[in-house]
Amino acid sequence: MKEDKPVDSYMKYSTMAFEMAVTIALGAGLGYLADKQFGWHPYGKAFGSLLFVIIAIYRVVKDFIKPK
16 A cells, blocks of 8 residues: 655645635635625625535545545
């Protein structure tokens, strides 16, 4: 069985952190657009951020429990 090199492990986790940040920022951006479009002022951004935080955490957990 091949072991991961330390650099591969660092790249995997730094990529995962970047994906989480982009996912959450996308949710906040969509929430901001919903605030402007529908007049849901604090709720659109809050709901969008919360929903996309849950999605980001799901993706990370799914990646951790993936069989090797």
